[in-house]
Amino acid sequence: MKKIMLVDDEILIRENIRECIDWEKEGFLYCGDAPDGELALPIIEAQLPDILITDIKMPFMNGLELTSVVRQKFPQIKIIILSGHDDFQYAQQALRLGVEDYCLKPFSAADLLQLLRSVSARIDEELRIRHKYAYTPENLFADLCGGLISTAAAYEAAAQLELQLTAPYYAAAIFTLHPPNMEESPELPPASPDAEALLAGLLKEAADSFIYKRSRMEMVLIYKGSDPLRMNHTLDDLCAAAKKRLREGCGLELSVSRGKVCERLQGIHLSYLEAENDRMFKQMSRMHSAAMLEAYYDPSAHGVLLDRSRLVQFLKSGDHRQMTGFLLELSKELEQMNWDSGYACYLMNDITLELVQTAKNGFRAAAGHAGILQELQTQLKQISSSNDGLQYLKQLYERLWEWRSEGADKHRELIDRVKQYIREQYxxxxxxxxxxxxxxxxxxxxxxxxxxxxxxxTITEFLTATRMDRAKELLKSTGHKTFEIAYLVGYNDQHYFSNLFKKVTGMTPMEFRRQGNTGEQLHTIRRGAGHA
Incomplete structure (x- = not known):
């Protein structure tokens, strides 16, 4: 999906564009907005949008100045200018600077979408020309798994290669060959042409599928179909047959790591990431146990889908004072899980990988902790209940927060001054x-x-968290109306505040106020945090 960013100093225009379009449904990803060019530049640098929509007249840095900077630093970004009739001469100047198009105010969501589709088509055409003769089947499948190619470009490349990609559902699986006693000999043996040929032949027999060789002992299967349940049954049969044939014919074991069935072609990337996480977990588990871990989904646990963005955000901005409430929220979800299933182990491992990777990407002190994943495997194997899971996550967060603190020490005085100023001026x-x-x-x-x-x-995330925490306090302890609380925490627009509050908390301000803290919730906190 093409990433879209908006720059406009009028908050109502930003809200209307952000909220009135179902971006994902239309094939786009809304990656952020800003009120002027100066504040937009750091976001542009971080997000690298495909299409930038910017107003012409703005304070601090206007649209023409922003366009000039972006064209020099990020020439691949396509720019659409928003202008009123009185600003048309500026729009003409912007066109000379190399913007893709302009949109006259006032405009409807349909007008903007039509323009975005037009610019998106130009991007796809440029990609098509650039990749016209570059793709081989293996390159195409690797890019699909890596999320490195757009849907339109993938279909174009597939047509040139005479491959039929179209299907309602897709999934990915990684097939890894290894010796029977991996614990005794963890190093991979030299590649066996016979084993590779046998595995490739078995996978090619699968209907509606594609394969590519990822490494000397690994192959990736991309399979498609119209019925997710039938697709999973077909893969089950294929895995069982392949394992038996390789064991009998080559004396090698076969490990299969699978991602879930997803809709849309871009779902191949998501499925592949799940399969890769599964593969990493199995590889690390073999270092500690002679038994192969088959961490497949347990159908009875499909209802437990934790909000990963909430877990990551708590890692970035949470602290010990918020731990009890955080454990309460998690306990309600984890208590629904069947802790005797492989899925529970898979889920906890997947959460661990995501949090550790987030810490490594965001905390400078994480560079000196390369072996933490192996260290955590022993603890993961001890989890057998929701309380064990809560205790494990509490310890994991505290461990990763130590990295955050270590990285902050060098700039402690500066960071403390910034936080204090925000708390005073929020x-x-x-x-x-x-x-x-x-x-x-x-x-x-x-x-x-x-x-x-x-x-x-980011500073914006900290400012928003500070404002939302204060808003929660006011909702619980005062009778102020929503628009009054919005004003008290720095928002003059009640609608914008309510939307942001729901995005952060999952509830509207009125729902949050009505919920309160019941005796049952307090009891659950004590019970859920009993091991903490």
């Missing part, structure tokens, strides 16, 4: 990165980078 609607940088006397770009590396969250 109720000012126009509080910006530029304002904060002037107070602490460092450049906006350096401050933004330093704060993110030291804390694992």
């Amino acid at each position: 109720d000012k609607e126009q509080l910006s990165l530029n304002d904060i940088s002037k107070v602490v006397r460092v450049s906006p770009s350096h401050l933004s980078k330093t704060f993110s590396q030291a804390t694992g969250q």
